[in-house]
Amino acid sequence: MRRRLIQSTLAVVLVVIAVFGVSLVIVETRTISNSAQERVESEAVRLASIVDSRILAAENVNADVLRNPVSKDQYAVIRMPGKPPIEIGDRPEGDTIHSTQRGEEGETVTVQEPRSAVTREVGRTLLIIGLVALLAVVAAVLLAVRQANRLASPLTDLAETAERLGSGDPRPRHKRYGVPELDRVADVLDASAERIGRMLTAERRLAADASHQLRTPLTALSMRLEEITLTDDPDTVKEEATIALTQVERLTDVVQRLLTNSRDPRTGSAVTFDLDEVIQQQLAEWRPAYRGVGRAIVSSGKRHLQAVGTPGAVAQVLAALIENSLMHGGGTVALRTRVTGNQAVIEVTDEGPGVPADLGARIFERTISGRNSTGIGLAVARDLAEADGGRLELLQAQPPVFGLFLSRTPPARALDDDQPTVR
Structure with a gap:
């Protein structure tokens, strides 16, 4: 692009120079030639009058008297009746510019000037x-190079x-580059x-959340399958298989919820349910996992x-x-339920060292971990x-107490959906 801009600008300048330059040369050549002719004619008239x-x-008319008015590049011949001609200067060779004037007393004055003088002036x-x-x-x-760089460099940067x-x-x-059109492209880019960037961040966050949410039910399912492989009791196998199927359903629910949130994060599925069932x-x-570590x-x-x-x-x-307490806590883990106002609270606590003071205010931030975890x-x-109107808080750092607060009142939307529709 730089080369094309330079070539186009140079072509325009050359065309302008050619058009106006040739015209100027013709005009100046004619002007110089006319000026030389007028100069010779004026000199002839002046000599005739003298x-x-x-x-x-x-008075006596001779070459000495008339020599001073004549230019050194000019040659003059004065012819008077009955007298020999008077020559002033050197006779030029080649092409000349000349003018002849006749005086009132019958004399003839001819002035010549070599055309080479005109040629030198034209040159x-x-x-x-x-x-x-x-x-x-x-x-x-120089201007074309500067303008080409001003236009081409931004385009290279934008590319x-x-x-x-x-x-x-x-x-x-x-x-920004100071060119409105290019700045507009830069704004859009x-x-x-x-x-x-926001889309990639959201996608990475969704992938991280999905991997973490799927890991827990998969771990639980793996533990149940291990229990099945370690026992020969049909009743135990049946019980563990039933729990494993529950884990599969839970895994299916997690996948479905992730797909729903990826399509529309505002979509909710809050319902009224029994906390005892989820806790049990x-x-x-x-x-089994806690029993395995005593x-x-x-x-x-x-x-x-x-x-x-x-x-x-x-x-x-x-x-x-619970998994956080298993990895970072100690002793017995307790799930306690209570009611505060219009909210049901589930507290999860253990007998471990608790949350370090430097992590207490940031424990819910992403990438914040007390040990080697995600x-x-x-x-x-x-x-x-x-997502469904609840909240999760760290109620106490040492020993650690996390509180999950859930509303006990069904959402207004759910109440409206139960009303019959009049058509």
Whole structure:
């Protein structure tokens, strides 16, 4: 593009120089020639008037008297009746410019000037015009290079920005070039980069959440299958298989919820459910794991509580808290239920060292972890709790007490959906 811009600008300048330069050369050549002819004619008239005046005054007319007015490049011949001709200067050779004037006393004055003098003057004029044209070409090239760089460099930068976007680097450059059209393209690319960055962040977050949410039911399912492989008792196999099927259903529910949220994160599925069923399900799932490390998991508190939310999501939150206690806590893990105001609360606590002071305020942030773990479990749990109007909080750091708060009042939307529709 730079080369095309330079070539086009140079072509325009050359055309302009050619058109106006040729015209100027023609005009200047004619002007110089006319000026030389007028100069010779004027000199002939002047000499004729001098000769007339001296003849009338009866004064002597000779070459010495008339030599000073005549230019050194000119040759003059004065012919008077009855007298020999008077020559002034050297007779020019070759082509000449001449003029002949007749005086009132019958004398004839002829002035000649070599055309080579005119040619030299025309040459000097052409040289000046050529130098000016050369300077114009150089200035045009410099201007064209500057303008080409001003236009081509931004386009190169914009192409690099587009290539970076295509390669998965959505960082906006926020670079402007002082050209409104190019700045408009840069604005659009930066806006696109920001949107792509947000989309990639959301996709990565969804992938991380999905992997974490699927890991827990898969772990529980794996434990049940291990129990089946270690026993020969048909009743135990049947019981463990039933629990494994429950885990498969839960896994299916997690996948369905992830797909629903990926299509529309605002879609909710909150219902009124029995907390005891979810808690007992979690106890049954995690007891083998706790028993394997010599620890216990128990439940206490108010029974038969009804709460509003998504049972699968609540189970995921409790599973994240229980798994967190298994990995980072110690002693017996207790799930306690209570009521505060219009909310049902499930507290999960253990006898471990608790949450470090430097992590207490940031425990629910992503990538924050006290040990070698993913650091997204509690963040995902809080997101799941808030999706249906609940909340997850750290009530106490040492010993650790996490509280899951769920509403006990069905949402207004659910009440409206139960009303009959009048058609």
